[in-house]
Amino acid sequence: MPAGSTLSTHVTLISSDGFEFIILREAAYVAGTIKKMLDPTSAFAEAVTGRCTLGSINGVILEKVCEYLYYNLKHKDAQDVPDMDIPPELCLELLMAADYLQGKPSEALS
Amino acid sequence: MAQSNNISAAQISADYERRRREAQEAAEREGVANAAEVAEDEPQEERVETAAQKKKRKRQQEQALAKIKKSKGKKGKKNEVGEPDSDDDAAWDMYTKKTPLPGQLENCELCDKRFTVTPYSKTGPDGGLLCTKCSKEQEAARKKDAKPKKQAVSRDKRRHTQSNLLDGIVSDGAKSLEQLCIEKVADNIRDVEEFGDLPKSLLNRLSQLLSKRRVITSRTLDLFLRPDYDTIDIYDCGKLEVDDYIKMFAVVPKAQNVNLRNAGQFKDEVIDYIVERHVPLRNLQLEAANLVSNAVWAKLFSHCGQRLEYLKLTWLDYSMDDDTFDHLISGCPNLKRLKIKKCFRLSDQALSAISSLHNLEHLSLRFPAPTTSPALRDLIASIGANLRTLSLESFEEADDEVLSTIHHTCTQLTKLRFCENDLCTDAGFVSLFHNWQSPPLSFIDFSSNRSIDYTQPDGPEEDPTGLASAGFETLMAHSGSRLEHLEIASCRHIDYAAFARVFDGKKEYPLLREVNISFLTKIDTTIAAGIFRSCPAMKKVTAFGCFNISDVAVPKGVALIGVPNAQDSIVQEGEMEMDWMP
Incomplete structure (x- = not known):
């Protein structure tokens, strides 16, 4: 997408095994890393094409990630949000994906 | 009983049917007569009119019905023994004929x-x-409308909110995916075989959560051990045995940062193994390792001491006496950070030993055994100049001269804790902060600096004890611009006017985000509101026992904890509205 024109409402996330998830740009922005990738002021390929290839995340996990992004967006200002259900077998991989996608160094690291 | 009811019900219904039939016949006769009389030539129009006025008539009928029902009820009560209300029945039949x-x-x-x-x-x-x-x-529509009201406050929900508040969670919206996953992993820790390539920070958080739930066992410990790690953080070692500790250092031979809390079974054998294998320890934190003998402590520090930069020893009530501590200090000359808390056998001798550590930048002490003010003064005088952190908890014998020594020597502090003392006076605190060379501090904890003379609950009138009004104002004047964390719990000699001047809503403390004002009973709603207004970055206000705070408008994203009289306003959405402020 060339700079200056209006941003697309949806963006595409592509998993390591080639699954494509087309989600709302607003939802994608929940994840800090994806937001930076799509930053319209940057000249990243992702920002230009609106397609983010996430090479470290497979389709199963990315589907869950997308579910979370929408879940987060839906409950943005709500209080006492019910926890999203995460299948136990996915939680470790999802944890790694979450760590990567939140896009900021954890304070525990410093 | 039921049968007799049935019988009478049947009778009543039969009577009713009969009466209705009679009335209807009569009405029909009448209606026919009327129709013939009034509008014989336009029967169709009459029917149309009937349809149009149907609703109106129905409403009238219903109103009439309601009236009759009312009067019937009253009458029935009045003359219970009287004859059956044949008049009312007739009226009823007459009005209900079309319903x-x-x-x-x-x-x-x-x-x-x-x-x-x-x-x-x-x-x-x-x-x-x-x-x-x-x-x-x-x-269904009616129920839907009614529902939101009913949801207002359930006890569970409020309890949950309060619980989160105590954990400092006030942000709206969903938990982070990371948090959700970590909790899920902790829930299912029994099924986890290995963590894989989890980043260090996540491992640490998992360890914290699992420790909190007390599920770190010999088996779950394995998840945190990998040969390529250099860090072992286990916050609850209560269920680990000597073999588990040895396994730690066998699997992670390059461990540099070791943090073991509740390490009751951390015994001589473990230290022997560490010394034997030359584990390159640099940061060591041990809590409650009480089964280590003095001789083995000395051995550990003479072997690993040179490398040690950070040492934290807490809750050692049997081992580690003053002489062993001398060994520790002489063996670890390069310490930058030293925390010694609740080591019951250490006293003045230990204080003077620490004064030889000239590389120290951070020093935190809490000695349960009595110490004297001169020993503490000497310590601060000799190493204070380099200190970034000075934390002195519960040094009851420390007096104004200690504060004055801090004033003269410590000029690089960013964090100062001086709590649980009843000897220092307000004048001492004023002179500490007045014209202090040290740049503004970011962390100040002066909790429980107050008089504990029960005969004078407000302290001496002249020359107040503890951190009082003047000391507090000087403190804020000196450090307010950089202060992030302020604890003044139980400093009850600070008066209302001082709070009103410090938190007047006009002065701004741009970085202050956490404050503890517990048991400062003079603080009221106005002051609390002033705090919110003066501290735009505020995140957490702890105010246990502040009974005068009520109905305060808590800005979004701020946790107000412990206020007994402001339960409902604790988390409030929206921007601050404090036009009523004086």
């Missing part, structure tokens, strides 16, 4: 469908009856 009765057919008011009237048929918006389907829909 469809249970069992009869009627057109639905909303959808115009023909349906059988039942006792459960609902009245529509215009007073007509509704068919079963429309009745149900109407009920």
Whole structure:
């Protein structure tokens, strides 16, 4: 997408095994890393094409990630949000994906 | 009983049917006569008119019915023994003749469908009856409208909110995916075989959560051990045995940062193993390792001491006496950070030993055994100049001269804790902060600096004890611009006017985000509001026992904890509105 024109409402996330998830740009922005990738002021390929290839995340996990992004967006200002259900077998991989996608160094690291 | 009821009900219904039939016949006769008399030539128009006025008439009928029912009820109560209300029955029959009765057919008011009237048929918006389907829909709509009100405050929810508040969680919206996953992993820790390539920070958080739930066992410990790690953080070692500790250092031979809390079974054998294998320890934190003998402590520090930069020893109540501590200090000359807390056998001798550590930048002490003010003064005088952190908890014998020594020597501090003392005076605190060379501090904890003389609950009138008004104002004047964390719990000699001047809503403390004002009973709603206004970055206000705070408007994202009289306003959305401020 060339700079200056209006941003697309949806963006595409592509998993390591080639699954494509087309989600709302607003939802994608929940994840800090994806937001930076799509930053319209940057000249990243992702920002230009609106397609983010996430090479470290497979389709199963990315589907869950997308579910979370929408879940987060839906409950943005709500209080006492019910926890999203995460299948136990996915939680470790999802944890790694979450760590990567939140896009900021954890304070525990410093 | 039921049978007799049935019988009488049947009788009543039979009577009713009979009366209704009679009345209807009479009405029909009358109606025919009327029709013949008034509008013999336009029967069709009459019918049209009937349809148009149907609703109106129904409403009138219903009103009349209601009136009759009322009067009937009253009368019935009045003359219980009297004759049956034949008059009322007649009136009833007369007025109800056109109202469809249970069992009869009627057109639905909303959808115009023909349906059988039942006792459960609902009245529509215009007073007509509704068919079963429309009745149900109407009920559902009504329930939907009523629901939000009912949800208002459930006890569980409030408890949950409070619990989160105590954990400092006030942000709206969903938990982070990371948090959700970590909790899920902790829930299912029994099924986890290995963590894989989790980043260090996540491992640490998992360890914290698992320790909190007390599920770190010999088996779960394995998840945190990998040969390529250099860090071992286990916050609850309560279930680990000597073999587990040895396994730690066998699997992670390059461990540099070791943090073991609740390490009751951390014994001589483990230290022997560490010394034997030359584990390159640099940061060591041990809590409650009470089974280590003095001789082995000395051995550990003479072997690993040179490398040690950070040492934290807490809750050592049997081992580690003053002489062993001398070994520790002489063996670890390069310490930058030293925390010694609740080591019951250390006293003045240990304080003077620490004064030889000239590389120290951070020093935190809490000695349960009594110490003297001169020993503490000497310590600060000799190493204070380099210190970034000075934390002195519960040094009850420390007096104003200690504060004055801090004033003269410590000029690089960013964090200062001096709590649980009743000897220092307000004048001492004023002179500490007045014209202090040290740049503004970011962390100040002066909790419980107050008089504990029960005969004078407000302290001496002249020359107040502890951190009082003047000291507090000087403190804020010196450090307010950089202060992030302030604890003044129980400093109860600070008066209202001082708070009002410091938190007047105009002065701004741009970085202050956490404050503890517990048991400062003089603080009221106005001061609390002033705190919110003066501290735009505020995140957490701890105010246990502040009974004068009530109905305060808590800005979004701020946790106000412990206020007993402001339960409902604890988390409030929206921006601050404090036009009523003086």
